[in-house]
Amino acid sequence: MPNGLDIPFLIDTFFVALTGVPIAMLITIVSLLIALPLGFLLALTRINRMPILNQFSRVYVSFVRGTPVIVQIFIIYNSVPLLLGTIFEKYNINMNVYEVNPIWYAFIVFSLNTIATLIEVFRSAINTVSKGQLEAAHSVGLTTAQAFIRIIIPQTLVVALPNICNATVNLIKATSLGYAMSLPEITLKAQVAANASYNYIEAYIAIFIIYLLICSLVEYAFKRYEKRLRKYQIAPAA
Amino acid sequence: MLEIQNIHKSFGETTVLSGVDLQIGKGDVVVVLGPSGSGKTTLLRCINFLEKADKGEAIFGDIQVDLHQASKKQIQAIRKRTAFVFQNYNLFNNKTVLENVTEGLIIGRKIPKEKAIEIAKNALNKVELEDKYTAYPAELSGGQQQRVGIARAVALSPDIILFDEPTSALDPELVGEVLEVMKTIAKEGTTMLVVTHEMSFAKDVANKVVFMDGGVVVEEGPPKEFFENPKEERTRKFLRRVLPDDFIYHI
Ligand SMILES: Nc1ncnc2c1ncn2[C@@H]1O[C@H](COP(=O)(O)OP(=O)(O)O)[C@@H](O)[C@H]1O
Ligand SMILES: [Mg+2]
Numbered sequence: 001m002p003n004g005l006d007i008p009f010l011i012d013t014f015f016v017a018l019t020g021v022p023i024a025m026l027i028t029i030v031s032l033l034i035a036l037p038l039g040f041l042l043a044l045t046r047i048n049r050m051p052i053l054n055q056f057s058r059v060y061v062s063f064v065r066g067t068p069v070i071v072q073i074f075i076i077y078n079s080v081p082l083l084l085g086t087i088f089e090k091y092n093i094n095m096n097v098y099e100v101n102p103i104w105y106a107f108i109v110f111s112l113n114t115i116a117t118l119i120e121v122f123r124s125a126i127n128t129v130s131k132g133q134l135e136a137a138h139s140v141g142l143t144t145a146q147a148f149i150r151i152i153i154p155q156t157l158v159v160a161l162p163n164i165c166n167a168t169v170n171l172i173k174a175t176s177l178g179y180a181m182s183l184p185e186i187t188l189k190a191q192v193a194a195n196a197s198y199n200y201i202e203a204y205i206a207i208f209i210i211y212l213l214i215c216s217l218v219e220y221a222f223k224r225y226e227k228r229l230r231k232y233q234i235a236p237a238a
Numbered sequence: 239m240l241e242i243q244n245i246h247k248s249f250g251e252t253t254v255l256s257g258v259d260l261q262i263g264k265g266d267v268v269v270v271l272g273p274s275g276s277g278k279t280t281l282l283r284c285i286n287f288l289e290k291a292d293k294g295e296a297i298f299g300d301i302q303v304d305l306h307q308a309s310k311k312q313i314q315a316i317r318k319r320t321a322f323v324f325q326n327y328n329l330f331n332n333k334t335v336l337e338n339v340t341e342g343l344i345i346g347r348k349i350p351k352e353k354a355i356e357i358a359k360n361a362l363n364k365v366e367l368e369d370k371y372t373a374y375p376a377e378l379s380g381g382q383q384q385r386v387g388i389a390r391a392v393a394l395s396p397d398i399i400l401f402d403e404p405t406s407a408l409d410p411e412l413v414g415e416v417l418e419v420m421k422t423i424a425k426e427g428t429t430m431l432v433v434t435h436e437m438s439f440a441k442d443v444a445n446k447v448v449f450m451d452g453g454v455v456v457e458e459g460p461p462k463e464f465f466e467n468p469k470e471e472r473t474r475k476f477l478r479r480v481l482p483d484d485f486i487y488h489i
Contacts, residue, residue: 130328132324132326132328133328133330133331135288135322135324135328136322136324136328136329136330137330137341138286138287138288138317139286139288139317139320139321139322140321140341140342140346140390140394141314141317141318141342141345141346141347141394142341142342142345142346143314146345146346150341150345151330151332151333151341154332155331155332158332231374232331232332232333232334232374232375232376233331233374233376
């Protein structure tokens, strides 16, 4: 387009790319659902210095954080089929590993990644809740599990929420790397549309706006939720 | 009704309790005195299993437990008969005043909600917080928070309430209101084991004073005798340091 932007194409691409949003959100939500509890439990193993699990978590976090997500994607995307292929062959399972929907790889990569982030998020958040809260809960007859569910976790969440929000937004943005696994998410859809007409700038602007909108919405939702959870901390002038 | 026998507790190399015995009768108010670091907090914590003793026994009416190797069930049973008032209150920050008190009743004691709320309100009224049911701990003064802490303990109607320096985190002008509440519940016949530095409370409210130093009970007795006629040199030294001059009659 020599003469400025092709606005109609931009708008069309916007809507085409929008059809990739459900996949991006599905990956985000599944990864979070897997990573929130696992991240929390592994954070506890760090805090309580549980043998083996503690060291495992520490090494795990440094591995995941010390490597680019795109490299993790390449590794999982290429090695898991090989691994599965060998297993299928050995047990005579009649299934083509290359027909596995790439979304499964996305679930794996992004869950593993988010777990690493959340271990650290929860570790520092749990540490801000004083040990006295658990002791008080014990002293009135709550079991440790009850104390966690009713007292410790709600307080931990409030502290962790801004960082969980960050992790979520980063996760949404990272799903754009799904195109490397041929996932029909937002970026890939726009890319395909642009490939046909070489209107790359328009396509990129379209997805730029989409990511911006989604992330702003998510941040807004988190802020609202945090405010609700935080009500016990806001002390009106006494 | 509560008897503690031969509690031992070390943290690594540091021996904190080396054979403490205690007898507390029903309705007794026993005050534990002692210099900082003498193991008073650790003693209370071992009784409530917030800390695991290395050795020792507790006899609670009809239950007898080994403080070192009690089962989970025994621990729950003892905790059901005791309540703890913490030095820094430890109110549940995410719960309202009323919820702080009902939590142990509904979840710990399985009392139906309506009944629990009624009990909690009674306990809160007793500590004069009837206007704070819906407040959160962060909205309260230290004195008010500690009164909630006491209401939370009283509401459980335990056999004994353990107080660990309930007033020492408070601004001086707030100490009085908390001591008043403690006096009230003592008068009502609550059995209390109180670690405190408030000598006037020990003198006026306690029926037994226990002096600990270096992980053992050095001396114990009725307050009048204890303050007027301490037998041990270590006790006299301690009292001379902590008591205002006009408090001591014959030392
Ligand atoms: N969790 C712990 N780990 C290591 N040392 C501890 C711990 N709790 C208490 N201590 C030590 O035990 C001693 C007695 O402490 P404490 O029972 O709190 O005394 P008090 O309440 O009489 O001041 C102190 O020297 C303290 O440093
Ligand atoms: Mg202490």
